[in-house]
Amino acid sequence: MSDAAVVVEDLVKRFGTFTAVDRVSFDARRGEVLGFLGPNGAGKSTIIRILCALLRPTSGRVRVAGLDVTRAPEAVRARIGYMSQRFSLYDDLTAIENLRLFGGLYAVPAGDLDARIRWAVEMGGLSGREHELVGTLAGGWKQRLALGCAVLHRPPILFLDEPTSGVDPLSRRQFWDLIHHMAASGVTVFVSTHYMDEAEYCNRLALIDRGRLVALGTPGELRSAPLGGTLLLVECERLGEALAVLAQTPGVREAAVFGDALHVMVPDAETALRELPGALAAHGLRCERIEAIAPTLEDVFVHRVGTAP
Amino acid sequence: MSWRRTVAIARKELIHVRRDPRSLLIALLLPIMQMILLGYGATLDAKHLAVYAFDRDGSQTSQALLKRFQASPYFDLVRTVEGYADLTAAVDAGRAKLGLVVSPDFSRRLAEGGTVTVQAIVDATDDNTANLAMGYAEAVIGGFSQDVQLAWLRRQGLPDRAAAPPISVETRTWYNEDLESRNFIVPGVVALVMALVGALLSSLTIAREWERGTMEQLVSTPVTAREIMIGKLVPYFVIGLVDAALCVGFGIGWFGVPFRGTVGTLLVATALYLVVVLGIGFVISVAIPNQLGASSIAILVTLLPTNMLSGFAFPIDQMPAPIRAVSYVVWARYYLTILKAVFLKGSGLAALGGPLLAMVAYAAVVGTVATRAFRKTLD
């Protein structure tokens, strides 16, 4: 049996004349955490909805947990857990009541439900708080409770939409530890996020832009892939002027302000390190520091994805 | 106070109303609908009441009596039945408002110069109509009775005078000569519609901004609370005047309600009334920053008192003293008094001093409260 939990082949989705998804293909293994990154309106949510059997593809093959989404959408939906942004929990119900509700919605067999609820409470660290109203819980707890609600029915596939948005870093780390354990036990996890720090937790990342898959790889692979140049950090006075000068300098592909310094993309680091200080000095600007820096995922993202509309 | 900022707020509000189909519906369609529905539907008159008759005599005389009922505009002789049970069943089922039973010796006794009783069964579940039905029935029978007497006297060769009752009453109905209940309902509907439209539209205005999140930004700008209030309410004031003109015009043009007063008096009273109604809506909107709650309270606070306690449907002086006391607080009461007077009596400002003063006082109080109510903070 293939190890691929999700197979997407030449997926196309059109809404009228608008092509939202344009021949996207990828695989996801069992136990993998795959992240989707992309501008709003790029087709990310559309792809996720198709994988969740909430939308029908226009063409292409999509198999989730061994089932074809067009032929067996209900069965597919039963094998999926979904945790939406801002959690979709009922604030005026207690944690236990929410769990019971979702257990019912996902048709968890009655005999299993109590055990699963107990597991969810423990996993979420909610023991002792399970009878408190969700509205009174802090973000980190809500997040883990929402995760518990999403997996009561032991789905082999899990979708997380901006799962740790706004949550404090300690809770975020705890959450991702939980995800990691689930993945280790064979659950395939898809994550949709705009937050680069969160993207780091994924085993592989898929960059979606204008309906196309523009890059697919581990964070490390993406970061080390050629960006068409090297990123330099330039510290100098009068950043605005310096920016204008560098933008005109030949051999500078891109320059932007970043905090107290400039990030400059150059095709040839050696030449640039030699010549840029001179170019700045010619305009009376002293360059205090110039060095190559490792690109961040955000740099990769921006480089691969065109300008947003 | 900045004129420019106030105008900016007013202009924005007008754009909101123009682009929100619900607001437009409330502002323009609702008044007309209410006028039609209530003008035609809310009648306290009784006409064409269904009558079932059990004629046990079957003579020409009894038939003549029943024909009288048929000829009367107040009655409709729907059916004659063959048994008492059928009659009561018809009244029970609501098919008959009035059931008549003519005894078998009806014509014989009358021919002998004696007296006879006609039994009338009235459906009194609506006691207003029942009272009217009984009154009309007695009048019809009384008229017939008098004719029978006259005929008998003539046969005896006695003068007609002998049949005439000793005292007669000469009634003159002032102000509402046709006794058309519509003539006093329509002004009431005008007050009702404006209370509803005014309070409903203005109650949404502040709540809507809170709900949509724009208020938070608005209070961080230099615009003052007073500018916000005036800017937001002026468009609804204008809409209110237009609606009033619409309703009054409709009442006069379509329903034929007489208008004997001056437009000036109407305008002054309407303007004051609008100030009160809009001010109340505004305060509700400030107090309840969500549209659903604000509009519900607005309807509760304006529609019910205006309906029950303003003299619109139920006469105030018939109410028990404590309730009557409460009605003094209902602002619509004064406006309605003025409206009815202007429509039917042709009163001018001088004659209406009392109610007008009450309205001015009301407007002043509500205006002050509304100005103080809104604060430019989130807490």
Next chain:
Amino acid sequence: MADPAVAAGGLTKRFAGTLAVDRLGFTAATGEVFGLVGPDGAGKTTTLRMLAGVMTPDAGSATVAGHDVVRDPEAVKSRISYMPQGFGLYEDLTVDENIRFYADVFGVARAARDERAERLLAASGMARFRDRLAGQLSGGMKKKLGLTCALIHTPRVLLLDEPTTGVDPVSRRDFWRILYDLVAEGVTVVVSTAYLDEAERCHHLALLHEGRLLHCDTPARLKAGMPGAVVRVTSPAPDAVRDALRQAPGVTSALVVGDGVHLVVDDAARRVPEVRARLAAAAVPCAEVAAVAPTFEDVFVAAVATSGEAGP
């Protein structure tokens, strides 16, 4: 040194028993981007609301654009622009109508309004959307319209509440470019964000946690001041790496990430070779072991730990 654009001291705000903001104090110099950085519940929105004069502090005070927010909030309001979370725009008004409204509210002369509107709309690529209803704009464009309305007069201080939440990285860069342009013109920008990686883009920032100030400094100094160092181990078997290193000397924490393990150690130079040796001894495959610059999440976690508070 010139007067700071924003100076807050002892700002406190309580809601039904919870301390949303606890004795917060900081200064933002004129012409800089000042960040209020922290997760939900840190008190960012409440702080900005107090600075904008739309919420009264329970204690403490702040001077914004030269005026006291408690004593003279209306004077503050005419010199600032505040963009709350979500949109402060009227969705059933067109782009032009929105701009005109805010221009009127701030008393901007018509000629100035037309000129500024044209310039701002052109800069954000929205010139051809002037007649479109604001509600029909995309999320990114709505934010830009909000910024245009906020800048139609010339505020001295711009207060932005999480303007980039939910915005993709490309649009976020665009947004920050606009902020830097503003700062070059002398506007002070106070911006709040829950994205810790955005802390890097501020000139100065205040790290907030549960209403309290953890640290306030430049990004560079905050990173330099973090105790210890960060080492990244790239490996196809992160769990094995973590197990092997958990008890290693000098390793404060080991966090599994997507393609390896993120370690916090006391001394990078010393521990990197040790880690390599340890992994080799345990036959754990690893592609690379290298010291990396700490992320702001690392800085934040360390700051919370040293302040003695534990998360939920």
